[in-house]
Amino acid sequence: MDWENIGIDSDLARAVRENFGFKSPTPVQKAGIPHFIGNKDICVESCTGSGKTLTFLLPIFHKLIKSGFPKCVFALIISPSRELANQTYEVAEKLSKNFPLASLQCLIGGHSREDDIFQMATFDKNIVIGTPGRIADLLEAGDVNFKEVEILILDEADRLLDMGFKEKITWIIESLPRQRRTGLFSATMTTDVQSLIKAGLRNPIYINVKVTKNDTNHSQALPKGLTNYYSIFPTYLEKLPALARFLYKNPDKKVIVFFATCASTNFYLYVLERLEKLGNLKFFRLHGKMKQSQREKIYKEFSEAPCAVLLTTDLIARGIDFPDINWIVQFDPPQNPDFFVHRIGRTARANREGDSMLFLTKHEETYINYLTMKNIEFSNIKLKRFKILDKLKDIVLEDREGYEKAQAAFVAYVRYYKEHNLNYIFQFKHLELGFLAQGFCLLRLPRVSEILGKNIENFEQSEINPDDIAYKDPQKEERRQKLLIEKEEMIARKKEIKIKALRDKKGQNKRKRSRSEKRDAKKQSMVEDFDELGREESIISKIRKGKMNSEEVKSYIAENPHIKTLFRKKKH
Incomplete structure (x- = not known):
């Protein structure tokens, strides 16, 4: 089936071939585009890399062509992240080369708000792509006009909701015209997504396109050309030497390596x-x-590079499309298990082939069983390693900048592991902290609340003081030395203040009293003696008059033996 057969304008079909080189639509495009062009709301659940972006952009451009490119915001596309919004904008911009009357605007944070307002007010933008925060901000302030929006797209809807945008999305939807077409695209149909569908779409057509591998009956939300591998290591310490050799052996490949933390x-x-x-x-x-x-x-430079290595986090795990990725390496498993599929979906996109590699330690091997139960197939491979541990330590310790990065990475990794969603697989008690510290080339363990009081095996505190490691950058080192001097001076001042306070307190206790203080103290003592004498005379009087029985007398005399000398013994 070619592009014209799914109902799009012939000029638009030619633009897809010329600008993207796509000769025919993907399964999700075949299923979704005709319904959207036919004025139906659609909900699309499809695997990553299946061509969802063109599934909504082509109907938008088709309707713009048929409407004569009106001078108003005709279509609003909401993306969960700045990167995904930028990527969608770039695809739309590429498509618009054949249509000069198409006018695009990207509304995201990190860019000048005033410039966005100027662009929207000065030029007639008919396609607006943005993130919920910036769109809601401008809409609430009355800086944008969406009263004539005819198409709303909620891209990566499950992620929009996971990131806490539910209230903003609901408010934006309520601010738009009711007579519009809405397309919702999501990797998963969660309960929250279903609620959003009920609130924002009218009698939608549900489209669920999954891939079935040729050699299995399992239906999988994975690209068809993807092959998955995993490698098990004795400890964390062996992972970096293995990664280094893997990259060395693939110099002509485009690789994305996922880590747990920034x-x-x-x-x-x-x-x-x-x-x-x-x-x-x-x-x-x-x-x-x-x-x-x-x-x-970085996004632009890596996209344009023929071969390179991108080290990243789950920031780009969903929706972001880098061209021609050969390998996905998961150095650290994702904290959220759903992101495993999203990560490996960065390769084997648009009917291409790609490979993924997962690094695990021996205590984490049951993660493979977990993923296999989700119909994700793996092949085990044993990776060889460079003998570079001593060299790595030299690199880290030759410049304080490297050592500080190592400390920060260790602390962040400990917390990532402690808070892992699959804590019955990634058990904190099995995290070998000694080997982890060695893997980050630490001299001493940082004070982290999660490990205080624990017996750390396979790690010896170095005699080298980390404070002795200097910055290679002379300006940074000069600033550090100044701060160290200031710190020492502050400690000395605090110590001096403490000593003075103790001396003052001791001095107050030993200070000689003045004459007036002595006179007042003597008067007070005489008053107290007189009162005590009066009380004793009263007791003696009661005893002599027989007003106290023998037991009371004995008890009083036992407590005040000196009273015996004040009266003659009598029988009671």
């Missing part, structure tokens, strides 16, 4: 870039703690 991404980029054996490889990193401008720059 700190691990920073650390491993620092180390891998400094290994001489990997000197010919180009490395990139991408995670959520980077500035938006940096993220966009």
Whole structure:
């Protein structure tokens, strides 16, 4: 089946062939586009890399062509992340090359809000793509007009809800015209997604496209051309030497390596870039703690690179499409098990072939059983390792910047493991902290609440003081030395203040009294003596008059023996 047979405009079909090189539609495009063009709301559940983006962009452009490209916001596309919004914008921009009247705008955080308002007010944008936060912000302030929106797209709807955008999405939907077409695209149909469908769509057509592998009857939400491997290591310590050799053996491949935390991404980029054996490889990193401008720059550079290695987190696990990825390596398993499929879906996209590799330690091997139960097939492979542990330690310890990255990565990894969703597989008690610390080339264990009081095996505290490791950058080292001096001075001042306070307290206790204080104290003592004498005379009087029985007398005399000298013994 070619493009014209699914109902899109002939000029649009030609644009797809010319700009993307796609000769025919994918299964999800064949199933979804005719319904959307036919003015039906659609809910699409499909595997990653199946062509969902063009499934909603082609109907939008088709309707724009038939409507004469109206000078208003005709279509609104909401994406869960800035990266996915940017990617959708780039696909739409590529498609619009054949249609000069198509006008696009991307509304996301990290860009100038004032510039967004100016662009929307000055130019007639008929397709707006953005994230819920920026769209809701501009809409609430009255800076954008969506009163004539005819098509709404909720891309990666399950992720939109997982990220806490439910209230914003609901509010945006309620602010749009009721007479519109809505397309909802999701990797999974959760309870929350079903609720959103009921609230935002009218009598939708449900489309569920999955892939069946040729050699199995299992239906899988995985790309057809994907092959999965896993490798088991004795401890965490062996994982980096294995990764280094794997990358060395694949210099002409485009590889994405997933880590559990941003700190691990920073650390491993620092180390891998400094290994001489990997000197010919180009490395990139991408995670959520980077500035938006940096993220966009890295995304562009890695996309255009013919072969390179991207170290990243689950920031790009869903929806982001990098061209021609050969390998996905999961150095750390995802904390959320749903993201395993999303990660490996970055390769074997658009009917291409690709491979994935999962790294596990011996205590984590049951994770394979868990994934197999979800109809994900694996082949076991034993990876060889470089003997580079001493070299890695030298790299980390030659510059304080590297050691600080190592400490941060260790702390973040401990917390990632402690909070893992599959804690019955990734059990914290089985995390070998000593080997983990060695893997990050630590001299001493940082004070982390999760491990305080634990007996750490397979790790010896170094005699080297981490404070003695200097920055290679002279300016950084100069600032650090100043801070150390200030810190020492502050400690000395605090100690001096404490000693002075103790001296003052001791001095107050031994201070001589003045004459007036002595006189007042003597007067007070005389008053107290007089009162005591009066009480004793009263008791003696009662005893002599027989007003106290013998037991009471004995008890009083036992407590006040000196009273015997004040009266003659009498029988009572």
